[in-house]
Amino acid sequence: MAEVANKIFHIVGIRDAVDVSDKKIIPISEWKDRLYKFSRNKGAVIGLIFIIITIIFSIIGPSLTEYKYDAVNVSNQFFYPRIPGLEKLGVFDGSYKGHNSYNSYPDTYYLFGTDNLGRDLWTRVFLGTKISVYVAFMAVLIDMTIGIIIGVLCGYYGGWFDIIVQRILEVIQGIPTVIVVTLLMMILKPGLATITIALCFAGWINMSHLVRAQVIKIKENEFVLAAKTMGESDFKIIFKEILPNVFGQIIVMAMMSIPEAIFLEAYLSFLGLGIPDPMASLGSLINNGFNYMLLYPYMVIIPVVLFVLLMISFNLVADGLRDAFDATIGGA
Secondary structure, three states: OHHHHHHHOOOOOOOOOOOHHHOOOOOOOHHHHHHHHHHOOHHHHHHHHHHHHHHHHHHHHHHHOOOOOOOOOHHHOOOOOEOOOOHHHOOOEOOEOOEOOHHHOOOOOOOOOEOOOOOEHHHHHHHHHHHHHHHHHHHHHHHHHHHHHHHHHHHHHOHHHHHHHHHHHHHHHHOOHHHHHHHHHHHOOOOHHHHHHHHHHHHHHHHHHHHHHHHHHHOOOHHHHHHHHOOOOHHHHHHHHHHHHHHHHHHHHHHHHHHHHHHHHHHHHHOOOOOOOOOOOHHHHHHHHHOOOOOOOHHHHHHHHHHHHHHHHHHHHHHHHHHHHOOOOOOO
16 A cells, blocks of 8 residues: 555655745835736727827828818819729729719829818817817826816815805706817817817816715725824825825726717817817818718718727726736736
8 A cells, every 4th residue: 555655646856845035025016016007908908009000190190291181173083982003903093973073183192092172181180180189188188187176175074165065066066068069169160179178177276076985985994094294294195195196087087078078079070169260170070071971982981980989998908907907817
């Protein structure tokens, strides 16, 4: 029996034992762990890459052609997209159903075609993308600033100040945003500044609710009470102890607000209440192309596709950030 047992079982000696204490355990910082979780989300990574590429093209795209966004050339109206190299294959050669055939096309290239005034759509689409993204980022930046300040003050101090502010926010939130924005656009002069102010009217309320709820939960923790016991000022407690623990939720909320701001700006521009002509945003380009959709579908298809992909990308990145900052996801 002993011989059989020796063949089946192996007695581990001192030399065979593994000394766990000799192994070095390298700690991973919290931000590296979140970055790792985000990088494992393929959809979020693809969305982030598309957003970066789109922003780069929105900056350098208009300078890649010789045309200006406001250059009107009536003789070049409604030219279909023509791309070098593909025209010989019968694809994107400037012709569509007999309209503007290859022979009548000027000796130049319009990569996205031209609109009803003969303006280059390549330049206008990427200019409109830059304006839409700029307005959205500015609106979210202002929303974050106002929302964080109001949320921290209400959540940290509470009392009568919190009660009064919350009642005011309920009244403001009860007013439809579209009506308020429309009235502001009718009163103020149309432009980038006006539409940014209009988008910021009520967008910060959700941010303030989020920050307020997180501050109320965190301010009762032991490390905050210890800081108060040591005589730290409220300013230091808020910025050193509370805000770093809320920063993750703020980033996720801000990223989720960007597609909402882009959609609202595009909606207003589609209704004719956005960026005035000759400047353009994705919404105004969609509105203009919608009028000629049956005969010249490229005018609406190109900005719509870019708009949809941009919205999907921002939502994918927001979902990836939410999963990365969610402490309940283990090993994801």
